[in-house]
Amino acid sequence: MTALPKTQQQLHSLVTDSGELQLSLVEVPLAAPGADEVVVRVEATPINPSDLGGLFAGASWADFTPTGTPGHPALTGQVPAAALPALRPRVGERLVVGNESAGVVVAAGSNPEAQHLLGKTVALTGGEMYQQYRTVKANDCLVLDAHSTPADGASSYVNPLTSQAMVEVMRLEGHKALVHTAAASNLGQMLNRICIADGVDLVNVVRSPEQVALLRAQGAKWVVDTSSADFDVELFAAISATGATLAFDAVGGGELASKLLTAMERAISATATEYSRYGSATHKQVYIYGGLDRSPTILHRAYGMSWGVNGWLLTPFLERAGEEIVGRMRNRVATELRTTFASHYTDVISLADMLDPEKIAVYAKFATGRKFLVNPALAN
Numbered sequence: 001m002t003a004l005p006k007t008q009q010q011l012h013s014l015v016t017d018s019g020e021l022q023l024s025l026v027e028v029p030l031a032a033p034g035a036d037e038v039v040v041r042v043e044a045t046p047i048n049p050s051d052l053g054g055l056f057a058g059a060s061w062a063d064f065t066p067t068g069t070p071g072h073p074a075l076t077g078q079v080p081a082a083a084l085p086a087l088r089p090r091v092g093e094r095l096v097v098g099n100e101s102a103g104v105v106v107a108a109g110s111n112p113e114a115q116h117l118l119g120k121t122v123a124l125t126g127g128e129m130y131q132q133y134r135t136v137k138a139n140d141c142l143v144l145d146a147h148s149t150p151a152d153g154a155s156s157y158v159n160p161l162t163s164q165a166m167v168e169v170m171r172l173e174g175h176k177a178l179v180h181t182a183a184a185s186n187l188g189q190m191l192n193r194i195c196i197a198d199g200v201d202l203v204n205v206v207r208s209p210e211q212v213a214l215l216r217a218q219g220a221k222w223v224v225d226t227s228s229a230d231f232d233v234e235l236f237a238a239i240s241a242t243g244a245t246l247a248f249d250a251v252g253g254g255e256l257a258s259k260l261l262t263a264m265e266r267a268i269s270a271t272a273t274e275y276s277r278y279g280s281a282t283h284k285q286v287y288i289y290g291g292l293d294r295s296p297t298i299l300h301r302a303y304g305m306s307w308g309v310n311g312w313l314l315t316p317f318l319e320r321a322g323e324e325i326v327g328r329m330r331n332r333v334a335t336e337l338r339t340t341f342a343s344h345y346t347d348v349i350s351l352a353d354m355l356d357p358e359k360i361a362v363y364a365k366f367a368t369g370r371k372f373l374v375n376p377a378l379a380n
């Protein structure tokens with residue numbers, strides 16, 4: 001086992017009192033692990049939409065100014081004034097962002113469960129992954145099988161658990177089918193595979209013909225395209241056929257959530273035998289779980305009174321769901337990591353590359369199929 005270096009690089013995200021965002025690559029001391037801890041050399045950590053929320057703090061990446069040197073890249077930007085009050089708790093704090101990762105255990109504390117992990121490839125969650133080494137409790141590591149690489153395990157938590165959680169919510173809340181938006185996403189493709197395997201009807205909502213073709217090639221039965229002139233009609237047909245009354249919406253902005261509720265209500269009314277001026281009594285639910293479109297959510301309320309639009313986040317769901325459900329979901333990730341929950345990456349970059357404006361202009365767009373993986377072990 002190679003000796004642990006005395007220092008390591010971290011990517012810091014700092015918001016100042018005046019609302020300036022400072023991003024920098026910083027050399028910090030690296031401590032030896034405690035008795036029940038291990039040090040993991042991070043070799044693969046994805047850049048997902050939720051990571052950029054923390055990293056860029058709402059600042060517009062197109063306006064970033066390079067302020068570092070080639071050896072020490074840094075960028076500054078400006079957080080919108082309206083966003084600053086919500087960011088108060090992090091003002092002045094140097095945050096290390098990055099939700100999940102995988103890597104190799106290179107140092108371990110004296111406890112047997114920590115020692116047992118030495119040399120193993122493990123997946124991690126819990127944040128602070130955009131750094132070269134991450135120290136965690138031994139018990140918090142998910143040990144990957146001998147055939148899995150760090151890249152295979154980099155996205156073992158957020159998207160695999162969220163996609164499964166959507167089906168769990170459907171069952172727990174008594175719905176019989178699901179609608180999902182931005183459905184050609186990495187997560188959407190996982191959800192499509194789960195629903196096909198589990199026999200759950202899924203209406204995939206995408207925004208281009210290419211995304212329709214991509215999901216159909218992966219066996220999706222219901223795919224509707226917001227760019228189609230007949231979108232409302234096609235959405236109504238798919239929702240009528242499946243009986244979906246639950247949607248997970250990653251877009252969030254604009255009229256999409258409202259259109260989903262409208263189509264659900266119309267589908268229910270089409271077979272109703274009694275009229276009520278309050279609309280159908282069937283509850284229709286949209287969970288906004290992403291913010292791909294930051295514009296206001298517009299609700300036309302043409303769907304009676306039995307509906308809800310709520311925010312939705314994985315972590316509180318896991319806390320509520322209980323051990324049996326969460327255990328089942330984690331086991332499925334472990335056994336289907338390279339099939340149902342496989343993620344594909346088009347680019348592998350270093351920590352310094354994350355601060356390259358040309359690379360940001362690509363990875364911050366979150367285009368379909370263009371997922372970036374960071375390998376902090378790569379030379380800058």
Ligand SMILES: NC(=O)c1ccc[n+]([C@@H]2O[C@H](COP(=O)([O-])OP(=O)(O)OC[C@H]3O[C@@H](n4cnc5c(N)ncnc54)[C@H](OP(=O)(O)O)[C@@H]3O)[C@@H](O)[C@H]2O)c1
Pocket residue numbers: 048049050158159162182183184185186187188207208250251289290291292293312313314315365366367368369371
């Ligand atoms: N709440 C939670 O707990 C939770 C957990 C995990 C993930 N998420 C959310 O899940 C979503 C998907 O994550 P991912 O990692 O799978 O994403 P991803 O692979 O990076 O894919 C993003 C997708 O969104 C589409 N898109 C981008 N902007 C859009 C817009 N304004 N309107 C419609 N579609 C748009 C892209 O299509 P184009 O190619 O057309 O741009 C692409 O298909 C994200 O919003 C993320 O924040 C939430």
